[in-house]
Amino acid sequence: MGLDVGVIGVGMIGQEHIRRLDGGPRGSRVVAVADADAERAATVAAQLPAAKALPSGEELIVSDAVDAVVVTSWGPTHEPYVLACIAAGKPVFCEKPLATTQEACRRIVDAEVAAGRRLVQVGFNRRYDPAHRALKLAVDGGAIGAPLLAHCAHRNASVPAHYTRDMSIADTAIHEIDELRWLFGQEIVAAQVFTPRRSSRGGELQDPLLVLFELADGVLADVEVSVNVHYGYEIRCEVSGETGTVELADSAPVRLRREGAVAGLVPADWRERFALSYDVELREWVDTVVAGSPPQGPGAWDGYAAQVVSDAALQSLHSGGRVAVELPARPELYR
Amino acid sequence: MGLDVGVIGVGMIGQEHIRRLDGGPRGSRVVAVADADAERAATVAAQLPAAKALPSGEELIVSDAVDAVVVTSWGPTHEPYVLACIAAGKPVFCEKPLATTQEACRRIVDAEVAAGRRLVQVGFNRRYDPAHRALKLAVDGGAIGAPLLAHCAHRNASVPAHYTRDMSIADTAIHEIDELRWLFGQEIVAAQVFTPRRSSRGGELQDPLLVLFELADGVLADVEVSVNVHYGYEIRCEVSGETGTVELADSAPVRLRREGAVAGLVPADWRERFALSYDVELREWVDTVVAGSPPQGPGAWDGYAAQVVSDAALQSLHSGGRVAVELPARPELYR
Amino acid sequence: MGLDVGVIGVGMIGQEHIRRLDGGPRGSRVVAVADADAERAATVAAQLPAAKALPSGEELIVSDAVDAVVVTSWGPTHEPYVLACIAAGKPVFCEKPLATTQEACRRIVDAEVAAGRRLVQVGFNRRYDPAHRALKLAVDGGAIGAPLLAHCAHRNASVPAHYTRDMSIADTAIHEIDELRWLFGQEIVAAQVFTPRRSSRGGELQDPLLVLFELADGVLADVEVSVNVHYGYEIRCEVSGETGTVELADSAPVRLRREGAVAGLVPADWRERFALSYDVELREWVDTVVAGSPPQGPGAWDGYAAQVVSDAALQSLHSGGRVAVELPARPELYR
Amino acid sequence: MGLDVGVIGVGMIGQEHIRRLDGGPRGSRVVAVADADAERAATVAAQLPAAKALPSGEELIVSDAVDAVVVTSWGPTHEPYVLACIAAGKPVFCEKPLATTQEACRRIVDAEVAAGRRLVQVGFNRRYDPAHRALKLAVDGGAIGAPLLAHCAHRNASVPAHYTRDMSIADTAIHEIDELRWLFGQEIVAAQVFTPRRSSRGGELQDPLLVLFELADGVLADVEVSVNVHYGYEIRCEVSGETGTVELADSAPVRLRREGAVAGLVPADWRERFALSYDVELREWVDTVVAGSPPQGPGAWDGYAAQVVSDAALQSLHSGGRVAVELPARPELYR
The missing domain is CATH 3.30.360.10 (Dihydrodipicolinate Reductase; domain 2)
Structure with a gap:
């Protein structure tokens, strides 16, 4: 038990998700953060008991300390981060939109299909x-x-x-x-x-x-x-x-x-x-990841189709x- | 068809009831008004097509022009007016309270019982x-x-x-x-x-x-x-x-x-x-009186028991x- | 005061309106009815204190006993009846639709314009x-x-x-x-x-x-x-x-x-x-007609435009x- | 971080609380259970990843493995368990009632006052x-x-x-x-x-x-x-x-x-x-205990006064x- 999460993008929504994940269900905690604004990343990390600020999302994704990734960065950066997570074989929760163009979304779908297993969940919180x-x-x-x-x-x-x-x-x-x-x-x-x-x-x-x-x-x-x-x-x-x-x-x-x-x-x-829906969304995501199951929530296909x-x-x-x-x-x- | 009504007491509630009764259902109209304030009675009568101001409630009650009486005067005057209506054998709609003491109410009940038929309705409008x-x-x-x-x-x-x-x-x-x-x-x-x-x-x-x-x-x-x-x-x-x-x-x-x-x-x-309830209350009262039936609404006993x-x-x-x-x-x- | 109404078409909606108009506000009463089914007209008239069954809507419209007309007959008959009312100079309340084609509605508008005054109200009851x-x-x-x-x-x-x-x-x-x-x-x-x-x-x-x-x-x-x-x-x-x-x-x-x-x-x-809306609609129509005013409700133009x-x-x-x-x-x- | 909880009494409400506490917020987990029905305790423990069934509530309370205690046993047993927790200096969450008589509640208040610090929270969940x-x-x-x-x-x-x-x-x-x-x-x-x-x-x-x-x-x-x-x-x-x-x-x-x-x-x-209120109640209790604070919720005095x-x-x-x-x-x- 225990899920060590890395969060890329620590603006408003990122910080909200961190609040839910650090000291959260099943012993989840935030162990790494990254942000285009390095200073902001450092500030956020400093307030968390177990988190380090890493210089880039890419480094965060491949860090051995990180079990799973939450992407809450600026929309245009979603595609490369999610693709990197798939490449690294790590579960990733990506805030909506999955990517800013349908072509980019399609590339994520294709990558996941090529990888042969579902790792991606998209933050369509209504479902929760x-x-x-x-x-x-x-x-x-x-x-x-x-x-x-x-x-x-x-x-x-x-x-x-x-x-x-x-x-x-x-x-x-x-x-x-x-x-x-x-x-x-x-x-x-x-x-x-x-x-x-x-x-x-x-x-x-x-x-x-x-x-x-x-x-x-x-x-x-x-x-x-x-x-x-x-x-x-x-x-x-x-x-x-x-x-x-x-x-x-x-x-x-x-x-x-x-x-x-x-x-x-x-x-x-x-x-x-939607405060409660985010609570449920992330709790169920953590449960899924800890259990080693594919995401039960909206996946890459849903992000693409939308x-x-x-x-x-x-x-x-x-x-x-x-x-x-x-x-x-x-x-x-x-x- | 056609019910000619006399109204005793033409303050606020009296004028509201006049508005409902003059040119109202079954050809009801207000043919006489009386008020402790004679000037007010005259003013109200002057605005109605068929009404005369009479010098007292007592005279109104016995007037041949009046088929039925509405009592909307000051509470302490209810008893004598209602008793006079019973004595005159005329249907009377009396705003609540029927009278200001239970003894006065009881005298009305006794008078009605002695007269042997129900003529009194009390203005408990909730029922409508x-x-x-x-x-x-x-x-x-x-x-x-x-x-x-x-x-x-x-x-x-x-x-x-x-x-x-x-x-x-x-x-x-x-x-x-x-x-x-x-x-x-x-x-x-x-x-x-x-x-x-x-x-x-x-x-x-x-x-x-x-x-x-x-x-x-x-x-x-x-x-x-x-x-x-x-x-x-x-x-x-x-x-x-x-x-x-x-x-x-x-x-x-x-x-x-x-x-x-x-x-x-x-x-x-x-x-x-309760605007609509007053509409229904008076319409049903007029219907009852025109049909020659005893009042279907709250009667003297209800006024007394209350x-x-x-x-x-x-x-x-x-x-x-x-x-x-x-x-x-x-x-x-x-x- | 007192409005003597003739009703053409005494099916369900016609009988509902009769209930509201006979012994209704301002002494309105139904004095004549007509129906394609003469027997039904006779039956309905027999239940009313002051109504005669007339052999046709046309005769009803021109009858001296009739002050104003309510048309609740089958839709395709609305046009001729309403036109006849305009020709006779009598206020008419016509259930919707005013007529079944826009051309027919237009003919009614034209007739009213030619007559130079508004006589027609259409039964769009939502407004009430x-x-x-x-x-x-x-x-x-x-x-x-x-x-x-x-x-x-x-x-x-x-x-x-x-x-x-x-x-x-x-x-x-x-x-x-x-x-x-x-x-x-x-x-x-x-x-x-x-x-x-x-x-x-x-x-x-x-x-x-x-x-x-x-x-x-x-x-x-x-x-x-x-x-x-x-x-x-x-x-x-x-x-x-x-x-x-x-x-x-x-x-x-x-x-x-x-x-x-x-x-x-x-x-x-x-x-x-909509029971209450019909009450208000017909009461306001009677008030208008008794006062000699043009209809305040939806008129021929509204019927046409709709x-x-x-x-x-x-x-x-x-x-x-x-x-x-x-x-x-x-x-x-x-x- | 991480709170190791022992639960005394694993009937319906006990099992509900276990569901909330095992793999719950801040890494809380259930490490020990006890029940008057030893078999039931064993069955429940067997379904939990980290829990042992202990032979009695008293042993559970003094167990070094247990950081904090939840009492969800039969009402009459609340008093001795809560007193034992106070004696052991361990935070205790006791389902309502605190005890079944005011005298028993008073003894708990007195014990806590004598101990000089607040350890007891009562399960009045409405507040959550x-x-x-x-x-x-x-x-x-x-x-x-x-x-x-x-x-x-x-x-x-x-x-x-x-x-x-x-x-x-x-x-x-x-x-x-x-x-x-x-x-x-x-x-x-x-x-x-x-x-x-x-x-x-x-x-x-x-x-x-x-x-x-x-x-x-x-x-x-x-x-x-x-x-x-x-x-x-x-x-x-x-x-x-x-x-x-x-x-x-x-x-x-x-x-x-x-x-x-x-x-x-x-x-x-x-x-x-009240499902959500129990979630919040236990999450806030865990937060309080992990932070080393006295309970913010209803305490022994509230249980006694009630x-x-x-x-x-x-x-x-x-x-x-x-x-x-x-x-x-x-x-x-x-x-």
């Missing part, structure tokens, strides 16, 4: 959220009959100034892309993006978007992507089936009666909303119309 | 609220098994400066007294009042109160009476039965997501909360301890 | 539902900032065997068409229909549909139309604005805790869900793709 | 439930003004045949006793038990009970204790303050629309409802009337 799991349980359990439609909303209170229209798809709706594939256990076959009236809160940014996804069996999912909604952070999803529907309930633990209203508080941001769908949606956003998703056959390794 | 009716329907329909407990709250945003501790029982909790009798179809046999920590918002007023009522079959109901609760006006009730519970749902028709919360608005006051329970609760408030309710046998007329 | 009014109040009052998106669902428990795919638009989604025009105070400029996976509960019927409407200012509204949803009748609508959202709350008046769940009952059908949008949606359903709505300029009479 | 923490946060943060009243319900779907009326207080309401002390940061000064109509589901058992607790500052809390409520397991609490109220929200993560209702599932039992209040409530249950709680001064160690 208790409410989303209850949603899937209801759908899978037949509580609403065969699913026919899904209505989703992904709302951020605000985004930084550098946020672009494309990021609404590639960084934000990517969560719904994975969620829908997971929820319905099948691939998305087409995407179409609509641009409603623009919110004045986002300046020149085209916000919100309305995205329509088609699943392989015909289920249609409409997704509102709003990134300046001001009132808080909220994820909504209702699945309509043949005999009923199931939706995420409000997540507020208490109801306040005050100032003329009965109210539940809305989370301020994704950290607040990227291909995201690219289709981006093409629709740029050119209009329905764009079919062209996904090659799923390799044997991922069946 | 769609949500309270749904509550009773669930209880009566066996949805929760035999009822065992009830948990109620009666909350006012604020009360005027002249409001007293006794009014929390006699004017406010009186609604729950009638509601519990109606909901469970039996009498209240004891009352006990507790005085929690005092709200600083009511100055010297002992507010809130917690009142415990025992029903004949042993059901216990705890009632929070809070009259300075600031956040709005709210009536809550949950009935716990052997196999489940039923409670009033939040009444807000829409849910707002804004400023960090998912919220439903709470009514500002009883007028807003007053007896209220007096028991007041005695507990003043002297402490559990006070048994001493209610004589129900006359044949009210069975 | 308290919850929908609270929704509009929140939107108009700025509670959510400028509206950007709307998410709607129109769900029927089941439909009769003769129900067709086109009826999902022309008979069912027509309510959302009017609702969206009213809610946002502007025209719909395009429609697009998507066909998700088909429910096995409707046999060969293409059910559900997903319809996308574009408002003049760019607001996009997605509407799920499901007519075999089995679990009950439910209308959902959420409007997303720049700073928040507002949605219809669950309509259940009580919450039941039983058998492992906390539940609110869903209405069985539209009669249960039909034009419905036709565009039908075209999209048949041919695919986005179909622009071609609506002529609104005549002066309707501004 | 996220919803209860949000409730306390709202109260403490002033969201509802000064608290005045609390309305609670503790409902079990069913209880075993050996369950007695006294257990409704001593085993069930004991959770509310601790919760109220913690929520309001003060002692309970009186208790009064009322016996409503008896549920037929519990046979001869007097169920439900209604208990009224008075806090030192006058806050009154009414607690429904129902142990055969059939529909599920549910904990309810609303605190009424001067300007508003706060209550536990429904805990269901999703809402199902099916079969005529919109419903959230209710937990089947306390294990389902028992004194429970005894007062039992006296009221047996003899009727309000029973004042006689609690000696709080020793310096617990201030």
Whole structure:
């Protein structure tokens, strides 16, 4: 027992994961960190009982002290780090996106297939959220009959100034892309993006978007992507089936009666909303790795497929119309 | 068809009822008004197409132009007006309380019994609220098994400066007294009042109160009476039965997501909360009177019984301890 | 005071309206009925205190005994009856649809314009539902900032065997068409229909549909139309604005805790869900007619515009793709 | 890092805690177990990677292999085990009750005071439930003004045949006793038990009970204790303050629309409802022990005070009337 983890990229999300992994389940601890900002790596390492700052992610990956790797660095660096982990035969948990292009994702899939065993897990945390799991349980359990439609909303209170229209798809709706594939256990076959009236809160940014996804069996999912909604952070999803529907309930633990209203508080941001899902995600990942099993969570294929769908949606956003998703056959390794 | 109504007392609630009755169902109209303030009576009459201001309630009651009477005057005047209506053989709708003492209520009951027919309806409007009716329907329909407990709250945003501790029982909790009798179809046999920590918002007023009522079959109901609760006006009730519970749902028709919360608005006051119940109450009363039937709503006996329970609760408030309710046998007329 | 109404078509909805109008507000009563089934007309008339059965709708319309007309006959007969009312100068309340083709609706608009005054009201009852009014109040009052998106669902428990795919638009989604025009105070400029996976509960019927409407200012509204949803009748609508959202709350008046769940009952059908809205609709119509005012509710133009949008949606359903709505300029009479 | 725990009593709750502690946070693991049923102890130990079954709790406590002790044995054995832990100077987590009589609890307090440092934590898990923490946060943060009243319900779907009326207080309401002390940061000064109509589901058992607790500052809390409520397991609490109220929200993560209702599932039992609270409770306990700090959770004083209040409530249950709680001064160690 005991899992010695190396973390590449110790910005905000990296530090959050470190908090969960150091002194975490099954004796997991963080033994090495690396960051493009060496000073930051040193500072973070200094606060941990057992961690050393290493000069590069590459060195971290091959270090004998490191049993498994968490990649929380800048998106464009994901591909080389994950490929290096596969080469080193080490389990790797890579924050989403797996890589920033579908070609890069495909190279990871190919490398893993060539290596002949699954080592990669992607940080699609929705799958670990208790409410989303209850949603899937209801759908899978037949509580609403065969699913026919899904209505989703992904709302951020605000985004930084550098946020672009494309990021609404590639960084934000990517969560719904994975969620829908997971929820319905099948691939998305087409995407179409609509641009409603623009919110004045986002300046020149085209916000919100309305995205329509088609699943392989015909289920249609409409997704509102709003990134300046001001009132808080909220994820909504209702699945309509043949005999009923199931939706995420409000997540507020208490109801306040005050100032003329009965109210539940809305989370301020994704950290607040999904804190528990990250706990579960990393605990289950550690369990898997310690047990020597392949990752049970979203793998390289899921990261790749999500990227291909995201690219289709981006093409629709740029050119209009329905764009079919062209996904090659799923390799044997991922069946 | 057509019911010509006289209204005694044209203050706020009187004017509200006039609005419902003039040009109302079955051709009801207000043909006469009277008020201690003759000028106010004249002003109100002048705004109605068919109404005259009469110099006194007594004259209104005996006027040939008046088919039925609504009494919305000051509480202490209810007894003589209602007795005069009984003497005149005219249907009368009297706002709660039927009279301000149990002795006065008893005289009304006795007069009605002597007259040999039911003419009096008391304005306990809870019985006409769609949500309270749904509550009773669930209880009566066996949805929760035999009822065992009830948990109620009666909350006012604020009360005027002249409001007293006794009014929390006699004017406010009186609604729950009638509601519990109606909901469970039996009498209240004891009352006990507790005085929690005092709200600083009511100055010297002992507010809130917690009142415990025992029903004949042993059901216990705890009632929070809070009259300075600031956040709005709210009536809550949950009935716990052997196999489940039923409670009033939040009444807000829409849910707002804004400023960090998912919220439903709470009514500002009883007028807003119970507007529809008054509509139904008066429409059903008009229907009954036009049809020549005795009142289907709460009658003189209900007004009397509520007053007896209220007096028991007041005695507990003043002297402490559990006070048994001493209610004589129900006359044949009210069975 | 007193409004003497004639009712053409005394099937289910006709009889419901009669119940509201006979002995209704301001002394309204039903004085004449007509029906293609003369026997049914006679039977209904016999149950009313003041009504005669007339041999035809045409005769009813010109009868001196009739002040105003309610048309609740079969859709294809609406046009001639409404035109006859306009010719006779009598106020007419016509159940939706105003007429079954946009050309027929246009002829009604033209006739009214030629007559120079508004006599026609169309039975789009959503506008009278308290919850929908609270929704509009929140939107108009700025509670959510400028509206950007709307998410709607129109769900029927089941439909009769003769129900067709086109009826999902022309008979069912027509309510959302009017609702969206009213809610946002502007025209719909395009429609697009998507066909998700088909429910096995409707046999060969293409059910559900997903319809996308574009408002003049760019607001996009997605509407799920499901007519075999089995679990009950439910209308959902959420409007997303720049700073928040507002949605219809669950309509259940009580919450039941039983058998492992906390539940609110869903209405069985539209009669249960919208009973109160019909009360308000007809009461306000009577008030308007008695006051000699033009109808305050949806008029001939609204009936026409809704039909034009419905036709565009039908075209999209048949041919695919986005179909622009071609609506002529609104005549002066309707501004 | 790493905490080696011994567990005394490996029945259901013991095994649940073992699951959380073995391979748990900060490298915690279970190294020893003991049970009155030696065979059961052996079976449980055999399934754990690092645990030995020891012949007695006493030997486990003094074993050098054991850093800290969890007591989940039968209630009457708690006192000697906890006293032995204090004597051995080892941190001990004892499931509630701390001991089965207030005298026994007092002996533990006295022993801890004599030892001069806090070693004991009691398993009052409500304090670790996220919803209860949000409730306390709202109260403490002033969201509802000064608290005045609390309305609670503790409902079990069913209880075993050996369950007695006294257990409704001593085993069930004991959770509310601790919760109220913690929520309001003060002692309970009186208790009064009322016996409503008896549920037929519990046979001869007097169920439900209604208990009224008075806090030192006058806050009154009414607690429904129902142990055969059939529909599920549910904990309810609303605190009424001067300007508003706060209550536990429904805990269901999703809402199902099916079969005529919109419903959230209710937990089947306390294990389902409070799973997360046990996770947090034990994780925080491990953190505290590893850090060498005194327990941050409920300590021996809390276990003792709860028992004194429970005894007062039992006296009221047996003899009727309000029973004042006689609690000696709080020793310096617990201030």
